[in-house]
Amino acid sequence: MNTKRVNLCFNLENERARKAFETIQKQVAKTAFITDAVLAYIDKDNEIYKEIVKEGVKEAIEELGLEMAVKKAEGKKEDTVIPDDVFEMLSGL
Incomplete structure (x- = not known):
C-alpha cells in the first residue's frame, strides 16, 4: 500500500x-x-x-426574510429583481 502523510498546523x-x-x-x-x-x-x-451552494443561498435568503420568485414561462426563466440585501449578504461570504 502506498500511503502519504501530511502534517497540518492550525492557528486557533x-x-x-x-x-x-x-x-x-x-x-x-x-x-x-x-x-x-x-x-x-x-x-x-x-x-x-x-x-450545495444553491441550497446555502436559499437558506440565507430565507433567514433574511426575503422572498424571491423565479417564474418559468414556456421553459424560459423570466428576469427577476434581486433585492440589494442578497448582494450584501453574498459580498460578506
Missing part, C-alpha cells in the same frame, strides 16, 4: 483556522472528509457543489 487564534480545525475534529473519518472537501473545492463545476 484565527477564526477561520479554528473553525476548520473544529470541523475536522468532529469527523470520525478525517481522511475521507479532507479528501472530499479538497476535491469539492478544486472541482467547483461539480453539480453536487452547485447544489
Whole structure:
C-alpha cells in the first residue's frame, strides 16, 4: 500500500483556522472528509457543489426574510429583481 502523510498546523487564534480545525475534529473519518472537501473545492463545476451552494443561498435568503420568485414561462426563466440585501449578504461570504 502506498500511503502519504501530511502534517497540518492550525492557528486557533484565527477564526477561520479554528473553525476548520473544529470541523475536522468532529469527523470520525478525517481522511475521507479532507479528501472530499479538497476535491469539492478544486472541482467547483461539480453539480453536487452547485447544489450545495444553491441550497446555502436559499437558506440565507430565507433567514433574511426575503422572498424571491423565479417564474418559468414556456421553459424560459423570466428576469427577476434581486433585492440589494442578497448582494450584501453574498459580498460578506
